[in-house]
Amino acid sequence: MQIVLAPMEGVVDHLMRDMLTRVGGFDLCVTEFVRVVDQRLPSKVFYRLCPELHENGYTPSGTPVRVQLLGQHPQWLAENAERAVSLGSHGVDLNFGCPAKTVNKSKGGAVLLKEPEVLYRIAKAVREAVPAEQPVTAKMRLGFEDKSLALENAHALASAGVSSIAIHARTKTEGYRPPAYWDWIAKIKQHVDVPLVANGEIWRAEDARRCQQQSDCEDIMLGRGALAMPNLAQVIRGHQQPMPWDAVKALLVDYSGYEIYGDKGRYYPNRIKQWFGYLRLQYPQAETLFMHIRRLQHADEIVAALSEVGPSNHALNPTAAE
Structure with a gap:
């Protein structure tokens, strides 16, 4: 079984990838998308979204990272895929799943699922541009408004030579509403x-x-679930029990350290509140604590509210499975 950390725009940045892969259980991370329009992007764009490229494309805990590209023009996507791999990305992923209206209006993401031939041309151009030993993967939904082209879209990508396809088991119109149609x-x-x-x-x-049984797939990709339970990948593997709330709080303090002393300190208050939105789905205690910190505007105030658990070493080594 391979477990992949999903690309989540505006959520799973390099700091979150670092944190979750330190907790462990992931075989691969896919970045937030690099938007490709009509040019070969400078290296600094790739380094900004994927600083792991400075370390041969690995997170500090050693998990490989794959750059994801989003766009509609095959040749520009091909040229940028070649650049991403030359900088150290472990292959390239193509985004045909983003449901954001602003992205879809500019013919990126899930809207391309209306045009299987475009998917084919993009995937084929990228596959031809990237060295054969490097994987070219794609992420898609079951369709845009309905599932009528699901098989045709997947066949287009496979025919173009992609190495694998991650499938979010809903259409763009279905968004994130349960259920997923595995x-x-x-x-x-x-x-x-x-x-x-x-x-x-x-x-x-x-x-x-249940997903593996119904989808007939061994490999899975985790997104929101991993944010709601930070050690979900390890729990799925049977290596750990679900992370207790005190360990989650300690992990939040660790995350504050990355933000404050890293390169994005000013974003910490908003990012931590955003994370609480997911944690509340698994931990009732998160709701109470969120009500306490939601009006706080400074990182040090939020850290003070979170730090009652003391040292955070146990956050990255939660209770082992019995």
């Missing part, structure tokens, strides 16, 4: 000969098992 991934698997990665509505180990 059985559709199994249908797609019957028609393509590349590995598939199942994604969507995996919040607990039981969800992962």
Whole structure:
């Protein structure tokens, strides 16, 4: 089983990738998307979104990172894919799943699922530009407004030579509303000969098992579930029990340290509140603490509210599985 940390725009940046891969259980991270329009982007753009490139494309804990590209023009995407790999990205991922209206209006992300031939041209151009030993992967949804082109889109990507396809088991219109239609991934698997990665509505180990059974996929991708339970990947693997709340609080303090002494201190108050939005889905205690910190504007105030648990070493070594 391979477990991939999903790309989540505006949420899973390099600091969050570092934190979650230190907790462990992930085999690969995919970055927030690099928006490609009509030029070969300078290296600094890739380094900004993926600082791990300075370390041969690995997080500090040694998890490989793959740059994701989003755009509509095959040749520009191909040229930027070549650059990403030359800078140290472990392959390239193509975004055909982003549901954001602003992205879709400019013909990026999920809206391209209306045009299987465009998916094919993009994937083929990128595959030809990237060295054969480097994977070219894609992430897609089941469709834009409906699922009528799900099989055709997956077949287009497979025919173009992608190494694997991660499938978020909902359409753009369905957004993130439950349920995820994992059985559709199994249908797609019957028609393509590349590995598939199942994604969507995996919040607990039981969800992962049901997803694997219904999708007929061994490999899974975790997004919101990993933010709601930081050691979800380890729990799914059977290595740990769900992280206790005190350890989660300590992890939040660790995250504050990265932000304050790293390069994004001014973003910490908003980012930590954003994270609480996910934690409240798994930890009732998060709701009470969030009500306490929601009006705080300074990082040191928030850290003071979180630091009652003392040293944070145990946050990265939660209770082992019995």
